[in-house]
Structure formats: C-alpha cells, structure tokens
Amino acid sequence: MDFLHNLVLSIGSLFALLMLVTAVVFFTEKQFRAVWISLLFFILIPFPFFFSALIPDVFLFWYDGALLSFTAVLFVMFLYNPKRNKFSPSTPTGQNDERNTMFSRRELKSNTPAYREYYNLFPQHEALDSNWRQKPGLMSPRSVFYNPVLFAAAEASFKTISWLGNHINGNQAEKKVDISPEKLTRFVKSWMKKQAVADVGVASMKSYHYYHTKGRGVQYNAAVKMRYAYGIALTMEMDENVMQTSPKASVLMESAEKYLHSGISAIQLAAFLRELGFNAQAHIDGNYEVVCPLVARDAGLGEIGRMGLLMTPKHGPRVRIAVVTTDAPLIVDKPSTVAHRMIEFCYYCKKCAAICPGKAIPKSDRKIEDGALRWKINSEACFTYWAVSGTDCGRCITVCPYAHGTNFLHRFIRFGIEHSLLFRRLAISLDDLFYGKKPKSKPLLSWMQV
Ligand code: SF4
Numbered sequence: 001m002d003f004l005h006n007l008v009l010s011i012g013s014l015f016a017l018l019m020l021v022t023a024v025v026f027f028t029e030k031q032f033r034a035v036w037i038s039l040l041f042f043i044l045i046p047f048p049f050f051f052s053a054l055i056p057d058v059f060l061f062w063y064d065g066a067l068l069s070f071t072a073v074l075f076v077m078f079l080y081n082p083k084r085n086k087f088s089p090s091t092p093t094g095q096n097d098e099r100n101t102m103f104s105r106r107e108l109k110s111n112t113p114a115y116r117e118y119y120n121l122f123p124q125h126e127a128l129d130s131n132w133r134q135k136p137g138l139m140s141p142r143s144v145f146y147n148p149v150l151f152a153a154a155e156a157s158f159k160t161i162s163w164l165g166n167h168i169n170g171n172q173a174e175k176k177v178d179i180s181p182e183k184l185t186r187f188v189k190s191w192m193k194k195q196a197v198a199d200v201g202v203a204s205m206k207s208y209h210y211y212h213t214k215g216r217g218v219q220y221n222a223a224v225k226m227r228y229a230y231g232i233a234l235t236m237e238m239d240e241n242v243m244q245t246s247p248k249a250s251v252l253m254e255s256a257e258k259y260l261h262s263g264i265s266a267i268q269l270a271a272f273l274r275e276l277g278f279n280a281q282a283h284i285d286g287n288y289e290v291v292c293p294l295v296a297r298d299a300g301l302g303e304i305g306r307m308g309l310l311m312t313p314k315h316g317p318r319v320r321i322a323v324v325t326t327d328a329p330l331i332v333d334k335p336s337t338v339a340h341r342m343i344e345f346c347y348y349c350k351k352c353a354a355i356c357p358g359k360a361i362p363k364s365d366r367k368i369e370d371g372a373l374r375w376k377i378n379s380e381a382c383f384t385y386w387a388v389s390g391t392d393c394g395r396c397i398t399v400c401p402y403a404h405g406t407n408f409l410h411r412f413i414r415f416g417i418e419h420s421l422l423f424r425r426l427a428i429s430l431d432d433l434f435y436g437k438k439p440k441s442k443p444l445l446s447w448m449q450v
C-alpha cells in the first residue's frame with residue numbers, strides 16, 4: 001500500500017520536475033508562450049498524482065491502482081513503433097538539369113541567345129518566369145524587406161563565394177600519400193568538425209547525384225562529366241536566433257554567410273585531398289555539378305523533407321551544404337537511421353506548407369517526381385515570393401519542428417520522435433501548442449538594427 005502510494009507520488013514529482021525543466025529551457029530560448037504553457041502543465045499533469053494524498057485510505061488503493069494502470073498503459077503505448085512501407089525513403093533514378101534551377105533561370109538576360117535557347121527548350125517555364133521577373137527581385141531596394149546594411153552584408157558573402165569559385169579545382173600533387181580509407185575518413189571528419197562544420201558524411205556517387213548539364217557561369221550548357229567515386233557532404237548550421245527573424249533581410253545575410261563558410265571548408269578540404277595526391281573538386285554556391293541535398297542524404301546526414309530540403313537529425317533543415325567529390329579512398333557512410341521516421345513525421349506535420357507565404361509547399365502525399373517518390377515544391381511560387389520579399393524567406397526552415405535548438409529538451413524530443421509512434425503524433429500537436437501553429441517572425445536582433 002505504502003509502496004504503491006510512494007510510487008504514485010514519485011511519478012507525479014518526476015512529471016513536475018520534467019515540466020519545470022521544460023519551462024527553464026524554453027525561458028533560455030526566449031519562447032515565453034511555451035514557458036507559460038509548461039508552467040500550466042507543471043500544475044496540471046502531476047495534479048492527479050498529488051491529489052492521491054487527499055484520497056481517504058479506504059479508496060486509496062483503488063485510486064492509486066487506477067492511476068498506475070493508466071500510466072503503465074500509456075507507457076506501453078509509447079513503446080509501439082512500427083515501420084510502415086508507406087514511409088520508406090525513395091531513391092531517384094534520373095539526373096537533373098541545372099539550367100532548370102531558379103538561380104540559373106535568374107541569370108538569363110532577355111534577348112540573349114542563352115535566354116532564347118532556354119525558353120525554346122522549356123517553353124512551359126516562360127510565363128512562370130515572366131511573373132517573378134516583374135517583381136522587385138532578390139536584394140532589390142524596392143523589395144519588402146530591403147535593408148541596405150544587411151543586404152550589403154549578404155552581398156559581401158556572395159561576392160566572396162564568387163571569388164572562391166576559381167579555386168574549386170586544381171592539380172593534385174604528383175606523389176600519392178599512402179593512407180588507409182579508415183584513417184583518411186576519420187581524419188577528414190574530425191578535422192572538418194573541429195572547424196565548425198556541423199556534420200560530415202561520405203556517399204558513394206551515383207549518376208543521379210550529378211546534374212547532366214551545367215546551368216551557371218561560363219560553363220553554361222556544358223555537359224557534366226561524372227567524375228569521382230566519392231562525395232563528402234558538409235553541413236553548416238544556420239543560427240537559430242537569426243532564422244527566427246525570417247523572412248527579413250537578416251535571413252539572407254545568414255544563409256549567404258553559411259554558404260560562404262561551408263564553401264570555404266569544401267575548398268580547403270578539396271585542396272587538402274589534392275595535396276595528398278588525389279583528385280578532388282569542391283561544389284559550392286554558384287559552382288555546383290552535384291545536387292548537394294541528395295549527396296548529403298546518401299552520405300547518411302538525413303532525409304529530404306516535405307519542403308524539399310535536407311533535414312538533419314540535429315538541426316533539421318537549418319543547415320547549408322557543400323560537397324567535395326574525390327577519388328581519394330574513403331569509407332562510405334550508411335543511410336541515415338532516422339530517414340524513415342522523418343518522412344512519416346513530414347507526412348502528418350505540414351507546418352511548413354501551412355506557413356509558406358508563397359504557397360509553394362505541397363500539403364498532399366508524396367508523388368513520383370523525376371523517378372522518386374517525394375514532395376516537390378513549386379520552385380516558381382517560392383522564387384516569386386523571394387522576388388517580392390527581397391530575401392530567401394526561410395519561413396519553412398524556421399517553423400520546422402526539427403529546426404529547434406540542440407539542447408537537452410530537443411534531443412529528448414528527437415529521441416522520442418524516432419522511437420515512438422505515439423510520440424511522433426503528439427510532438428506535432430505539442431509543437432503547435434508550445435510554439436504556435438504559425439509562429440510569428442521575431443524582430444531583428446538588436447545589433448542588426450542599424
Ligand atoms: S515543417 Fe513539418 S512537414 Fe515541413 S519539413 Fe519540417 S517536419 Fe516536415
């Protein structure tokens with residue numbers, strides 16, 4: 001009897017402690033709505049357990065027994081974690097054409113041979129593109145979120161990346177250093193992580209990782225030759241506080257900065273591999289021959305989510321990616337263990353689709369697109385919003401439940417999402433409750449208000 005009653009009080013205390021810790025974590029995140037809700041739960045959830053102290057002795061056994069049975073059933077329900085084929089990851093079969101990316105189409109100047117040739121090849125894109133061409137455009141002084149200082153900071157990063165474009169390739173040293181794949185892989189991963197790269201993975205390169213035709217720069221229209229056997233994907237975390245100000249100018253500044261930093265790491269890594277005597281090429285913003293999210297996915301770093309971006313277990317879609325392709329001997333990573341759960345989570349979540357100001361993210365189920373079962377965003381609709389806002393928006397990234405910080409609380413939630421069907425379902429509703437169904441954009445950080 002005493003044991004049962006003490007057990008009930010202990011479980012109540014545990015829930016109270018958990019909700020108190022949750023409130024403290026939300027406070028440190030400055031999520032004040034979530035703090036109040038946690039404090040409310042701090043009272044409500046343990047209440048039935050502590051209420052047992054007021055139950056007369058004659059009923060206490062039955063009250064405690066019912067409460068413990070209910071808790072046990074709930075606990076067992078949380079252990080249920082089936083894997084349904086419906087949510088299995090799918091691998092593409094065909095290759096993409098870089099000329100179809102929005103950044104490539106943005107570089108086409110009207111009445112040039114390239115412009116005419118492109119719209120002869122893809123006439124279905126002409127009307128869609130003329131729509132966003134009439135809008136102010138990315139970083140335009142006429143755009144909604146124009147900010148001369150923050151746009152200048154973004155432009156500084158983009159200019160620096162373009163200067164680095166001359167260094168993606170180079171000659172390798174004449175003599176190869178003798179090094180085992182295990183040692184080289186471990187060195188590359190540890191070295192990259194030491195310099196602020198969030199995650200590193202190695203993929204075995206397949207044809208679908210490569211564009212078939214170049215769509216940017218002086219090599220426009222050139223066929224991409226499949227080159228090397230391995231692709232090293234690097235992710236760089238974007239700052240959570242800055243992303244919460246999306247879709248303001250600060251977001252463009254942040255993503256440009258992380259394109260730059262991931263690009264620097266990729267160029268440095270490619271140079272290192274060439275010093276060892278191997279071939280290596282960096283793929284950085286403006287100079288891609290590969291589809292980075294696909295390489296990163298197959299390097300075990302995550303899965304492509306509803307918003308069409310790589311979702312990583314630690315930072316969700318709040319990362320920028322660069323890739324190095326090489327013939328250096330490396331150990332290929334296994335597929336991500338969380339991919340299946342991420343697809344299932346996205347299937348029910350739809351938070352990014354609900355908030356997208358461009359209505360570009362599908363709310364429907366995955367469909368076969370370019371040979372793979374996946375969600376495909378409406379790139380033209382997304383880009384049209386960018387051309388109005390002047391920034392790269394990022395609202396979808398910001399509100400994604402996977403994009404929260406990497407503290408104890410969110411690590412625990414991600415563990416629950418991976419290991420419990422009930423937890424996955426609950427996490428979606430709780431994310432809406434704590435953060436809001438459509439979280440508001442936060443003001444610019446004080447130092448950005450210049
Ligand atoms: S917001 Fe939800 S649906 Fe969208 S990518 Fe993130 S988890 Fe998936």
Ligand code: SF4
Pocket residue numbers: 307355356357358359360361377381382383385386392393394395396397
């Ligand atoms: S970046 Fe903005 S417009 Fe584009 S898909 Fe995400 S939320 Fe929609």
